[in-house]
Amino acid sequence: MCQRTVFLAVLFVLLGALPALSTVGGPDLEVTSDSVTIQSGDQKLSAGLADGVLNLQTPDGTCRFIINITSPSGWAHPLPAASSPKIYKSKDMVTALITYPVPNDRKLSLRLSAYPGVPVVFVTSGVTGLFGASRDYYFWSWDWNMDSYLAPGKNGPERRTIGAKISRFGYNNWVFLPGESGGLAVLTNGMVGYTPGKTGQAFINALPRWRFLRPGETLDVGFGLAEVKNADDAAALAKLAHAKKISALERLYITKQAKIDYGKPAPDWLRSADMYNGWYRTWSDEMIKDWMTGFPLIVGAPPSKEIIAKAHDAGMKVIVYVNYMELQNSEIQMREKGRLYKLPNEATPADLLDLAKHPDWVCIDSGGKERRSIWGISQDIPGLYSTCFHQPDLRQAALTQVCNIMDLGADGIFFDNAASVHECYGPKFDKHTHLDPDKTNTDECEELEREVYQLVKSFGADKIVMQNSGILPSHWAYCDAQMWEGFRYNLGSGEPVDTWSEMQYAAEEHADAVKHGKVPVILSYFSSVPKNHRREAALYTYAYTRLYGFLMADWFDLTKNQEDWPLARAIYNVRLGKPLGEAVDIGDVIYREFENGIVALNPASNAVKVALPLPHDGRLSDVAYKRELTVSKSKLELEMFPESGRVLVWDGR
Secondary structure, eight states: OOHHHHHHHHHHHHTTSSOOOOOOSSOEEEEOSSEEEEEETTEEEEEETTTOOEEEEETTEEEEEEEEEOOTTSOBOOOSOSSOOEEEEOSSOEEEEEEEEETTTEEEEEEEEEETTEEEEEEEEEEEOOOSSOOEEEEEEEEOOOSEEEEEETTEEEEEEOOSSOEEOOSOSOEEEEOSSSEEEEEESSEEEEEOSSSOEEEEEEEEEEEOOOTTOEEEEEEEEEEESSHHHHHHHHHHHHHTTOGGGSOOOHHHHSOOOOOSOOOHHHHTOSOOEEOOSOOOHHHIIIIITTOSEEEOOOSOHHHHHHHHHTTOEEEEEEOOSEEEOHHHHHHHHSSOOOOTTOOSOGGGGOTTTOGGGBOBOTTSSBOBOHHHHHTTOTTEEEBOTTOHHHHHHHHHHHHHHHHTTOSEEEEOSOSOOOOOOTGGGTSOOOSOTTSOHHHHHHHHHHHHHHHHHTTOTTOEEEEESSOOGGGGGGOSEEEEETOSSOTTOOSOSSOHHHHHHHHHHTHHHHHTTOEEEEEOOOTTSOGGGHHHHHHHHHHHHHHTTOEEEOTTGGGSSGGGHHHHHHHHTOOOOSBSSOOEEETTEEEEEBSSEEEEEEOSSSOEEEEEEOSSOEEEEETTTTEEEEEBTTEEEEEEOTTEEEEEEETTO
């Protein structure tokens, strides 16, 4: 250890930032005025204190790892470190912790670690939330040219070709990226991917790739780096690192890190549903008759006693849309646009929540300005502003609106934008007061959500609250269902936006919620998917939701094109009944049995043939394929396309 490192270590002890040290050989750590460098064996990694850039020194040169963090104005990068690094050394490890400010009131925590006997340098990064109904996302990237990579296979390392499009390799204990001399082993609890081009770029995402975060929560990803000769060496390093249970590689689940209060189960009618849907446009007798009838639940009913009654006569339950994260100032909107912005089937009276009458309800940003709604900016709605939930009369007005809705006979409410919200700095600039300054704006928003849940349930235990929250485990105590919007397929994107690894992660993370009687729901959009793949996309998504106790909706997106009507009717009419067991794996295929049928999923990138053991012989209708399959000797021989789903219904049921 050089004299400068010893001097800085002693200095940190004197400053109270460093406990007493004991070093026993092995990895080393050095701090200078502009960087922190950690070394383990031949692996040497430096982190710049000015920008958070990581430099890995290899015989092929230096790899620069740059973190790219999403923000409203584009990609953001760390600002200079907020304080001196904190250094820890013991016989078991050496670690440096560095904290960087990030634009938009966030921060990056960066931990560099190394362990005796493990010639790998480890990094754990965490970015705190952006807030304001935006999912946080970031990735590490570095220049690397390759046309294939190696990852764990059934019989050892397996080479996989990289295509012309951006690709994510899924969750693997390790990947080996070939270089000019040997290659790079990447061990991670996230996902490695690659962007081809003249100068290719490898990258690392967290798993899940993005998440809605509460104040103080972080989106974390850990990874280890080492230059090795081949994939076998990468596999050996991964085995060694996992045997030592190194924290940077542990898979993280919020539900396992905190004790979740799941509250009371959702009503039986919702838990036993096969699917739900939503409609924000004009409700008509024709729409109710032609498409809605038969659905257990429709989201977005207008606050109309007459229409709610018609929906009930058609045998469906309906819930009404509310949104309090952003509200409209009618005077500004009329002045700028000449007409008011109307939220989807907005609950009236609108003036109950008009910011023109309540300027103190507007959220104030860290610069003292009234915070415009991100949605309002993107859609050119000048009168839309973010709100401050510290204001008691705002929360009371919201409860009055919900009470009015329930008095109309609605079966509940759909609480849009129920994730974390922007912080409000009103008192700092004498704009308004906060009764409890120790609470965040998100804390106060969640208090309103609790009050809304209690109010809705006072109208009957069978009434529900569904939140559009991205599915936050901490919210289950005060809602019956939570939505993940844009799951698998999003508006305007014909390609899947969620990898199988992310879908597996979501199923595992929310399994306890399902067991406690809660209902995770997803909203997918299929109209942008290429016509020749639309059927497989819809069946894949539906099969996934039923495998794991979720519900699917598409907001009647499949009805946009008349050519998709047969597909829409086939999927909308499926009624599988109660599950007869849990999801079962057979090779690459996952399937689950229900009272009236079966769902099967092939998430693999190759076609498969599988024999499913079933309880009896008979014939099954292959939904959306217009054919029947025969079960013989209690086995179903099934061929499945790559990344495809199947929905099979017993004839006569």
